[in-house]
Amino acid sequence: MSAPTIEEVFARAERMVGRKVADDFLLVPIVGRGADADGIFDLNRVGAFIWERFDGRRDGRRIVAALVKQFEVDHARAEMDYLDYAGKLLSVGALVRVTESDAVRSA
Amino acid sequence: MQSGTESMSALLTAENQSASAFLAAERSDTAEAMLVTCLHSFPYVRFRVTGDCMAPVLPAGTTVTVVHSDRKPPRIGDIVLVRHSGGLRLHRLIWGPPLVRRGSWRTKGDRARLWDGRTPGDAILGTVIAGESGGDPGRGRAWHTARSVASGLVSRLRVAAAAWGRP
Numbered sequence: 212m213s214a215p216t217i218e219e220v221f222a223r224a225e226r227m228v229g230r231k232v233a234d235d236f237l238l239v240p241i242v243g244r245g246a247d248a249d250g251i252f253d254l255n256r257v258g259a260f261i262w263e264r265f266d267g268r269r270d271g272r273r274i275v276a277a278l279v280k281q282f283e284v285d286h287a288r289a290e291m292d293y294l295d296y297a298g299k300l301l302s303v304g305a306l307v308r309v310t311e312s313d314a315v316r317s318a
Numbered sequence: 319m320q321s322g323t324e325s326m327s328a329l330l331t332a333e334n335q336s337a338s339a340f341l342a343a344e345r346s347d348t349a350e351a352m353l354v355t356c357l358h359s360f361p362y363v364r365f366r367v368t369g370d371c372m373a374p375v376l377p378a379g380t381t382v383t384v385v386h387s388d389r390k391p392p393r394i395g396d397i398v399l400v401r402h403s404g405g406l407r408l409h410r411l412i413w414g415p416p417l418v419r420r421g422s423w424r425t426k427g428d429r430a431r432l433w434d435g436r437t438p439g440d441a442i443l444g445t446v447i448a449g450e451s452g453g454d455p456g457r458g459r460a461w462h463t464a465r466s467v468a469s470g471l472v473s474r475l476r477v478a479a480a481a482w483g484r485p
Contacts, residue, residue, distance in 0.1 A: 230359060232351045245362035245383065248353060 222267030371427030384444040399444040
């Protein structure tokens with residue numbers, strides 16, 4: 212699987228749902244109609260912030276801009292961490308790439 | 319968007335937290351909240367068993383499917399997800415419905431010598447309905463229940479006898 216780029220648009224995979232539990236934000240993988248608790252990811256605030264922006268419309272530039280605005284971080288660091296994070300989520304199947312044809316279809 | 323900026327320390331770590339690790343670890347409050355949320359939100363929840371207290375029925379590594387106790391009310395002999403003072407456990411219900419509905423229920427690991435402490439019915443969070451990787455929660459259910467009750471009674475008698483014989 213190729214590494215994510217800042218120009219790409221990602222959407223949350225249908226097999227993964229987010230749930231807020233107390234102060235934690237969990238990504239729960241779905242197996243059939245149930246939850247696979249062994250594959251749960253525990254996101255921190257920043258992770259949850261970005262996860263909510265993987266909406267299939269915003270590209271990496273917009274999400275990084277939102278990060279820089281919201282958190283104390285310089286642009287270069289935010290972009291590097293964003294790409295690392297998106298890569299992790301892609302590797303576990305939590306994200307799907309949105310191609311231009313997907314975007315046209317959904318418009 | 320919230321106003322102001324926030325520290326970005328410990329940035330972007332997506333930690334994979336397995337329920338099995340939660341069950342065994344000190345973060346039992348998080349584990350419980352997580353599992354309760356999942357049991358409420360989904361028809362069933364799957365996770366891996368750690369520890370051998372329910373072997374050979376559910377050896378370590380078995381993936382179990384658990385449903386909320388409202389979906390499948392537990393009965394004596396069922397393996398249940400129960401909240402104890404020491405954390406969450408997958409143990410067998412050896413005293414509870416249909417014999418008693420209210421009051422204290424009792425659970426026990428099949429390989430444990432002693433029964434667990436008394437527990438209210440609402441501490442039973444879920445009921446195991448299936449096991450994979452070699453485990454079958456229904457296999458030998460009556461035998462394991464009877465054995466659990468008997469061994470628990472024997473252990474209690476031993477404790478009582480030891481106390482009786484103490485000067």
